[in-house]
Amino acid sequence: MNTPDTRERLLDAAQKLFVEHGIDATSLRNVTTDAEANLASVNYHFGSKDELIQAVFARHLEPLNKERIRLLDELEREAGDTPLYLETTLEAFLKPTFEMMQNQKSREFVCLLGRLFTESSELKMLIMHQFQEVQKRYFAALQRTLPHLGIIDLSWRVHFMIGAMAHTFAVPEKLSIPSSSEAYNLTEESIMQHLITFAAAGLRAPVPSQTNGDNQK
Amino acid sequence: MNTPDTRERLLDAAQKLFVEHGIDATSLRNVTTDAEANLASVNYHFGSKDELIQAVFARHLEPLNKERIRLLDELEREAGDTPLYLETTLEAFLKPTFEMMQNQKSREFVCLLGRLFTESSELKMLIMHQFQEVQKRYFAALQRTLPHLGIIDLSWRVHFMIGAMAHTFAVPEKLSIPSSSEAYNLTEESIMQHLITFAAAGLRAPVPSQTNGDNQK
């Protein structure tokens, strides 16, 4: 049990090093050394570095998105025709990710996922494609809950919320505010509640009366 | 005027390519080719690739932070002892950056800055150090405006706001919500107003009564 499959050890090492030093800055030699495997093992098990990267993401991403869809399905089935409560929708969206953060290895993955939004290249496209159904479903749910918001307003607010979420996942040092060395680290559950409170208030904010001629639906 | 200093052309090319392909993935050969300069020119003018990167940031970062401080100084001088209006504080913080986005070259820089938060390495540390005074000043201003918020609550909410802001700056394709091909691109001014509305509401959200025993000040 100390040494699982070479394939698994490679994925673990790659994920760890990707978080520590970034994907580009991590060489296959770093990965295989950390995994105590031969340099050629990556190309044997995955074919190439690119496919290793995709495998690192694929391992956790599909279950995560499936769970987000499942929770929304469940909520909408219970609710029938009535729109969901905003905080309930947000919690369904966020909970699977925050639960991943309980476990060290999945936590690394969440961190990697948070950073992905600001990555360049085709990798983002590929991951985003898998995320599109989740996005579409939750956006529709939010539209039903906040029908007074035009699609432009809602889109921007969702954009801001995604940013707050990604940043929370991506930046491990958490609270960047220094001051006294208090015990800042809250539980994941508590952090999620803070985020839900913040995002829900932002999403619910009254639309300011436009004083200029912007294209508002 | 078509060909400014080699030094300047190198900075422009590096900035452009950093945004397009990421810092690590951009080679000095890419930079010098794009700048129509010799490969050795980077090491001649800057010393090394690392110092080129720092120069790209230094060029715009210091004026930006200085302006943020200046605006806050001005507001606090006018207000005297009374705390600032929340939206006013946020606008002072955001306006210098959004104004940078009007110009194409500075806009690239803003994009680069937004992505920096999720970068690894010592570069972030170096940039963050320059940002610390701004952070301290604005955090104090927010504390005066929102005195009912404990430092932990406020810290997290600022964290979320920074995330929303960084994401807005970093992701150029802007609205990730597809649907109809409407004219989604608003003016920078309008986007800033959307962000201020969202962040102000999030910051002002009532603190939920804690049902569990979290460490709340």
Place this chain on the structure above:
DNA sequence: GTAAAATTCAAACGTTCGTTTGAAACAAAC
């Protein structure tokens, strides 16, 4: 116009990268 300084240039340096290879080691099947 000439001397001095600053800049550009082509070429090469040593490293590190991702990938390939073919033999060795191991496992499973009969």
Place this chain on the structure above:
DNA sequence: GTTTGTTTCAAACGAACGTTTGAATTTTAC
């Protein structure tokens, strides 16, 4: 025990990287 298929290994490949060098070129100063 031999055969077959899978996995590991050390070694090498060519390509691309950041950097250095020393001569050529341009700019500056007098």
